[in-house]
Amino acid sequence: MPVAATLSSAGSDAGAAQSPSRSSSDAVAARSPSRSSSEAVAARIRVRYAKTGKLRFISAIDLGRLWERALRKAGLPIAYSEGFSPHPKISFPDALPVGCASTGEYAELTFAAPVAVDAAIRDLNAAFVDGCEVWQAVPVVHGAPRLSTLLAASLWQIDYPSDTDPCDVDAAVAALRAAQRVVIARHRKSETVEADLRPFVHDLVGSGTCVRAVLLRSEPPVRAGELHAALAAFRPDAAGRQALPEPTRFTRVAQGAPAENGVDEALSGARVALGASGDP
Amino acid sequence: MATSASSRESIWADLEPLLPQVRKPAQYTGGEGNIVVKDHRACSSSWLLVYPDAYEVGQPNQGVQILYEVLGEREGTVAERGYSPAADMEALLRQHGLPFFSLETHRPLRAFDVVAFSLATELGYTNLLTALDLGEMAVRAADRADDAPLVMVGGHAAFNPEPLAPFVDVVCAGDGEEFVGEVDDLVKAWRADRERGAGWPREELLEAIAEVDGAYVPRFYEAEYTRQGRLRGTFPRRRGVPYRVPKRTVSNLDAWPYPKRSVVPLTETVHERYSVEIFRGCTRGCRFCQAGMITRPVRERSKDTIKEMVDNGLAETGFEEVGLLSLSSADHSEIQGLCGEVADAYEGTATSLSLPSTRVDAFNVDLADELTRDGRRSGLTFAPEAGTERMRRVINKTVAEADMLATAEAAFSRGWRHIKLYFMIGLPTETDADVVGIAELGLKVLEVGKRYGKKNKVTVSVGGFVPKPHTPFQWAAQDSPEQLRHKIGLIKSRVGGEKGLNLRYHDPAPGVLEGILARGDRWVADAVQRAFELGARFDGWDECFDLELWRRALADAGLDEAWYTTRERDEAEVFPWEHLDSGLERDWLWTDWQEALAERELGDCRWIPCYDCGVCPGLDLEHQTGHLPIISAS
Ligand code: SF4
Numbered sequence: 001m002p003v004a005a006t007l008s009s010a011g012s013d014a015g016a017a018q019s020p021s022r023s024s025s026d027a028v029a030a031r032s033p034s035r036s037s038s039e040a041v042a043a044r045i046r047v048r049y050a051k052t053g054k055l056r057f058i059s060a061i062d063l064g065r066l067w068e069r070a071l072r073k074a075g076l077p078i079a080y081s082e083g084f085s086p087h088p089k090i091s092f093p094d095a096l097p098v099g100c101a102s103t104g105e106y107a108e109l110t111f112a113a114p115v116a117v118d119a120a121i122r123d124l125n126a127a128f129v130d131g132c133e134v135w136q137a138v139p140v141v142h143g144a145p146r147l148s149t150l151l152a153a154s155l156w157q158i159d160y161p162s163d164t165d166p167c168d169v170d171a172a173v174a175a176l177r178a179a180q181r182v183v184i185a186r187h188r189k190s191e192t193v194e195a196d197l198r199p200f201v202h203d204l205v206g207s208g209t210c211v212r213a214v215l216l217r218s219e220p221p222v223r224a225g226e227l228h229a230a231l232a233a234f235r236p237d238a239a240g241r242q243a244l245p246e247p248t249r250f251t252r253v254a255q256g257a258p259a260e261n262g263v264d265e266a267l268s269g270a271r272v273a274l275g276a277s278g279d280p
Numbered sequence: 281m282a283t284s285a286s287s288r289e290s291i292w293a294d295l296e297p298l299l300p301q302v303r304k305p306a307q308y309t310g311g312e313g314n315i316v317v318k319d320h321r322a323c324s325s326s327w328l329l330v331y332p333d334a335y336e337v338g339q340p341n342q343g344v345q346i347l348y349e350v351l352g353e354r355e356g357t358v359a360e361r362g363y364s365p366a367a368d369m370e371a372l373l374r375q376h377g378l379p380f381f382s383l384e385t386h387r388p389l390r391a392f393d394v395v396a397f398s399l400a401t402e403l404g405y406t407n408l409l410t411a412l413d414l415g416e417m418a419v420r421a422a423d424r425a426d427d428a429p430l431v432m433v434g435g436h437a438a439f440n441p442e443p444l445a446p447f448v449d450v451v452c453a454g455d456g457e458e459f460v461g462e463v464d465d466l467v468k469a470w471r472a473d474r475e476r477g478a479g480w481p482r483e484e485l486l487e488a489i490a491e492v493d494g495a496y497v498p499r500f501y502e503a504e505y506t507r508q509g510r511l512r513g514t515f516p517r518r519r520g521v522p523y524r525v526p527k528r529t530v531s532n533l534d535a536w537p538y539p540k541r542s543v544v545p546l547t548e549t550v551h552e553r554y555s556v557e558i559f560r561g562c563t564r565g566c567r568f569c570q571a572g573m574i575t576r577p578v579r580e581r582s583k584d585t586i587k588e589m590v591d592n593g594l595a596e597t598g599f600e601e602v603g604l605l606s607l608s609s610a611d612h613s614e615i616q617g618l619c620g621e622v623a624d625a626y627e628g629t630a631t632s633l634s635l636p637s638t639r640v641d642a643f644n645v646d647l648a649d650e651l652t653r654d655g656r657r658s659g660l661t662f663a664p665e666a667g668t669e670r671m672r673r674v675i676n677k678t679v680a681e682a683d684m685l686a687t688a689e690a691a692f693s694r695g696w697r698h699i700k701l702y703f704m705i706g707l708p709t710e711t712d713a714d715v716v717g718i719a720e721l722g723l724k725v726l727e728v729g730k731r732y733g734k735k736n737k738v739t740v741s742v743g744g745f746v747p748k749p750h751t752p753f754q755w756a757a758q759d760s761p762e763q764l765r766h767k768i769g770l771i772k773s774r775v776g777g778e779k780g781l782n783l784r785y786h787d788p789a790p791g792v793l794e795g796i797l798a799r800g801d802r803w804v805a806d807a808v809q810r811a812f813e814l815g816a817r818f819d820g821w822d823e824c825f826d827l828e829l830w831r832r833a834l835a836d837a838g839l840d841e842a843w844y845t846t847r848e849r850d851e852a853e854v855f856p857w858e859h860l861d862s863g864l865e866r867d868w869l870w871t872d873w874q875e876a877l878a879e880r881e882l883g884d885c886r887w888i889p890c891y892d893c894g895v896c897p898g899l900d901l902e903h904q905t906g907h908l909p910i911i912s913a914s
Contacts, residue, residue, distance in 0.1 A: 053311065054306075054309035054310065054311035054546070055311070055546065057299055057305040057306040057308075057309050058306045058546050058547055059306070059547070061548070062306060062546055062547045062548065065552070066546065068598070068600065069313070069544060069597065069598030069599065069600070070598060071598070072594075072598035072599075072600065073313075073595070073596070073597065073598030074598075075595075080630045086630050088630075098305070099299070099300045099305070127598065129311060129312065129313045129544075129546070130311060131311065248297070
């Protein structure tokens with residue numbers, strides 16, 4: 001395992017996606033050097049970061065520029081590729097769909113010279129605009145597995161409007177859990193293909209007006225929007241049940257290894273619980 | 281039509297759920313780096329600065345950025361920005377009853393005291409009307425309530441504001457830095473009195489603003505026509521307003537070191553860089569160039585100020601590119617030292633430097649070399665503008681062909697691989713031979729290039745010339761789209777299938793509209809409004825522009841396209857913009873027009889004695905450059 005320069009408490013994950021006040025208190029923790037447990041120095045680091053608020057609407061290309069400028073503004077010596085048009089060495093293992101929020105995004109950064117990890121992240125967070133914040137950073141040790149292999153599962157939260165009947169949520173979740181196959185239509189260019197989501201839904205629960213699910217990595221990835229479409233497609237059979245409305249928000253809460261009742265977060269190894277949603 | 285309190289608050293909660301339904305949603309979110317967000321309740325005046333085009337085009341605009349900071353630094357003043365919503369967003373806003381909004385706090389346009397539009401080109405006029413209409417404002421200034429926001433315009437196109445005269449309350453002619461502060465003081469007084477129940481009518485505020493240097497209030501002027509429909513002049517109809525409105529000119533650029541903290545966009549725009557104007561104004565005297573004519577005299581920013589601005593600007597933004605802007609950046613008196621020092625400071629930091637300059641000479645290549653020490657020598661741009669030496673004398677951009685080829689040789693021999701050449705067609709006195717000369721020059725440059733590498737390339741870009749107000753070519757006839765298409769055909773057939781030469785040109789149709797709006801009078805306003813009603817938007821975008829729609833609008837307004845475009849004006853012509861004083865003497869402009877027709881060139885008054893164009897004495901200014909003054913022999 002890489003040495004963890006844990007900047008935020010592992011227990012913060014659960015409520016973060018649900019409540020903005022919780023996530024901003026995590027932000028304070030992330031910026032506070034006194035909470036750090038390491039004075040590691042490294043030229044390659046991996047980070048877990050949040051992309052929330054208005055930044056939900058920027059594309060993957062925009063995100064790359066946002067990182068480059070924040071690194072430059074923070075005066076951090078990010079390395080550049082050789083060649084005609086040098087690119088900063090920042091790799092993002094997977095793209096978050098435009099419109100989704102996340103507290104479980106990951107990136108790997110390569111610097112031209114070793115940096116003090118905690119201080120670098122503090123400066124970087126100060127340089128970011130609202131909506132992007134690094135929660136945790138670890139140096140990459142020699143022989144560490146590729147970042148993408150550490151992200152085998154992701155925990156998603158789908159929020160429905162506050163006037164949604166929680167019983168409708170529970171009914172849809174129960175129907176999906178019971179199903180053998182969950183077939184959805186994927187529109188790719190001119191053709192439409194059918195796909196079965198069920199093998200990639202590791203686990204899911206309903207809780208109040210939100211649904212939380214652990215989705216397994218697949219190619220192409222299962223999108224939270226597809227999961228919602230599947231949930232909303234269940235014909236409510238019980239008396240008085242309604243189909244689920246359009247969600248108000250999709251949030252990728254964390255990524256890591258699939259575990260019982262959640263995921264083991266990729267950088268810290270801490271369990272992020274499936275069931276720990278808005279109303280504890 | 282009093283605005284209720286609720287309509288002054290943010291519409292973000294209603295807007296956010298719509299964002300997943302539109303293309304490029306990040307252009308509507310705000311939240312960019314370096315924005316200034318102030319509490320409206322704690323401020324005593326508020327400005328909405330609108331660039332009437334898409335965010336990706338408008339966001340990098342230097343004028344808006346400067347005024348945004350100048351106003352934002354003022355105590356008690358809040359300034360926010362707005363851009364035109366694309367068609368999908370406009371439809372959603374209308375469907376949900378939502379107004380045009382600002383980006384910083386998503387407030388409705390009507391919640392501001394001043395709505396100021398930056399007019400870099402004429403092709404944003406229907407977008408301006410869309411913003412007003414979507415902002416729940418009366419489109420015509422005369423129909424506005426006393427407490428409605430003031431509608432202001434500025435920027436280069438505002439030097440002929442007549443096609444917008446009925447829609448705007450105030451026009452700013454010239455530099456805005458000092459102007460906006462003086463208007464802001466008046467707006468604060470107006471609002472304070474209104475808030476304590478002692479409000480004065482809008483007319484009185486406009487009278488006070490009309491006394492600010494550079495302010496033109498169209499409603500206080502009337503255009504008089506002869507019975508034949510020729511303009512007799514535009515005359516003041518209110519005591520105390522100036523007969524001719526002098527343009528505003530900032531004399532010392534070092535006193536206005538903006539932008540300091542440019543907004544850093546979250547999503548892609550046309551120019552993403554920290555830009556600093558290294559000087560304003562240009563006296564090269566290119567006869568087609570409105571920007572050069574209306575911004576005289578030359579006012580340089582000092583090398584030290586520029587370097588300090590670049591240092592701070594990069595630190596504040598994190599941008600990876602610096603632009604050293606001006607109309608002809610190679611002409612700055614300290615340009616060589618400046619480029620060298622900036623290049624030294626950022627060597628090895630993956631920071632790229634750009635120097636827009638259209639000069640065609642070896643010095644320009646030296647500078648470009650200096651700015652690309654890391655060896656990224658891809659493309660170099662020159663703007664000869666015309667294909668023959670005769671034609672270049674007419675437009676007063678004289679470069680000998682031999683010098684041009686020597687410049688190309690210098691560039692290719694030092695590793696540049698691609699030369700882009702910019703030309704205009706439809707210039708006064710132009711013959712087919714001049715047009716074919718464009719293709720031939722391109723081919724000759726390519727031949728030079730091939731000697732240094734088989735893969736070297738030349739791009740020839742051709743645009744249609746549109747005569748502009750306050751230039752010696754304001755009397756000239758504009759080519760019709762048919763004439764321009766014929767000329768493009770000539771170039772195409774001469775270039776043939778030559779590999780390595782890339783010919784680029786635009787559809788000439790939008791040039792018709794640009795011409796009508798550029799030299800239009802107040803009657804044209806009816807056509808602008810009609811076109812807006814018929815659905816015209818984003819006229820500067822090829823995929824949106826619809827000439828037939830505009831022709832319908834012109835017909836409905838009873839206007840003749842040819843009168844405004846292809847007609848050559850005679851010496852007696854009175855122009856609709858003559859009550860706006862750019863400082864240039866009408867007699868000098870006419871003389872220079874005659875000189876053009878006689879194919880005679882004129883030098884740059886930074887290096888030859890003053891030829892009395894009229895600007896300097898009128899403004900009580902002189903060139904502010906580090907160049908040694910020229911002592912006239914006489
Ligand atoms: S007044 Fe004389 S010096 Fe000034 S811009 Fe005109 S020609 Fe040049």
